[in-house]
Amino acid sequence: MFAASTYEEIELIERQVKNREIVVFLFVKPTNQEALNIINEFEYIHYNSEKYCSVYAVGYSNDFEKKNDMSYRKVDATFGSNWYFSMEAFTDFKNRLEERINWNYSGEVEILILQNNPGSCNSLDFRNYVAIDVNKGIREGYMDSFQGFMESLVRSAKFSATAKEAIDDMAINRISIKKIITDTIDDCKRIPLPIKSIVKDRLFYRCANSIFD
Numbered sequence: 001m002f003a004a005s006t007y008e009e010i011e012l013i014e015r016q017v018k019n020r021e022i023v024v025f026l027f028v029k030p031t032n033q034e035a036l037n038i039i040n041e042f043e044y045i046h047y048n049s050e051k052y053c054s055v056y057a058v059g060y061s062n063d064f065e066k067k068n069d070m071s072y073r074k075v076d077a078t079f080g081s082n083w084y085f086s087m088e089a090f091t092d093f094k095n096r097l098e099e100r101i102n103w104n105y106s107g108e109v110e111i112l113i114l115q116n117n118p119g120s121c122n123s124l125d126f127r128n129y130v131a132i133d134v135n136k137g138i139r140e141g142y143m144d145s146f147q148g149f150m151e152s153l154v155r156s157a158k159f160s161a162t163a164k165e166a167i168d169d170m171a172i173n174r175i176s177i178k179k180i181i182t183d184t185i186d187d188c189k190r191i192p193l194p195i196k197s198i199v200k201d202r203l204f205y206r207c208a209n210s211i212f213d
Contacts, residue, residue: 001046003060005089007096010056014116014123017054022157022180023124024055027094027110030075030085038109038146039075042083045150053157054116059090101126103206108135109146113153113177130181131206142185142204152184181205 004010004025014023028038042057049055061084066072072084094105103112114129137143157180185205 001042001049001055001057003062003083004056004058004093005061005063005086007093011123014054014118017116017123018118020118021116022053022177023114023116024049024053024153025097025112025114026055026057027059027090027105027112028057029059029087029090035109036076041147041150045154048151049154049157051158052154058093059087060085061089101129102208103129103131106133106136106203108133110134111149111153113181115177127208128177129208130177132181133204133206136204140204149184153180156180156183177207 002010002013010023010025026038028035030036030039045055060075061072062081063084064081066084066086067074067082069084069086071088072086075083075085097112098104111132111134112129113132115125117123117125132149134143134146134149137149138145143149
């Protein structure tokens with residue numbers, strides 16, 4: 001898991017990744033207790049996901065110099081070093097992403113899943129992204145919690161990476177993000193609704209192309 005103040009920081013990291021993997025953007029503003037509970041999970045997410053996918057906390061930085069930047073404030077993330085959050089950086093990242101892809105931020109805790117693009121000048125591939133509104137998912141009973149969803153997401157990414165390595169097919173240039181996410185939802189959902197019914201809720205599940213078109 002990485003702190004990511006800017007889109008360029010993510011691109012720089014992903015250019016160094018040689019394997020195809022899913023990439024996760026976490027949109028979590030530290031403005032209430034619910035968000036702080038999620039921030040307290042950052043360290044676990046880091047160690048749980050590091051071998052299987054890249055997770056980025058948007059608007060955050062672990063650069064010690066940010067303590068002198070008035071747009072950043074310290075947050076209580078239990079890492080070996082201090083983390084800082086900038087609402088300005090968060091908003092700029094969100095605005096630029098909304099201009100780049102057909103997506104609008106929900107305003108609440110949100111997870112956007114895409115894939116990397118190793119060997120390309122564009123290190124991120126948005127062609128089959130999926131965005132999940134976590135708060136709505138919990139309210140509607142589609143998932144138990146953010147923690148449970150992330151656990152299932154990492155587990156799904158792990159199985160996908162393992163299968164890909166086993167066949168070693170370098171001709172495959174896309175990971176099935178939609179399958180990973182539907183498997184994740186199926187694994188962690190609270191109510192016995194069919195996945196097709198859940199992903200038709202466009203306030204909860206948004207993607208580059210509708211999964212069942």
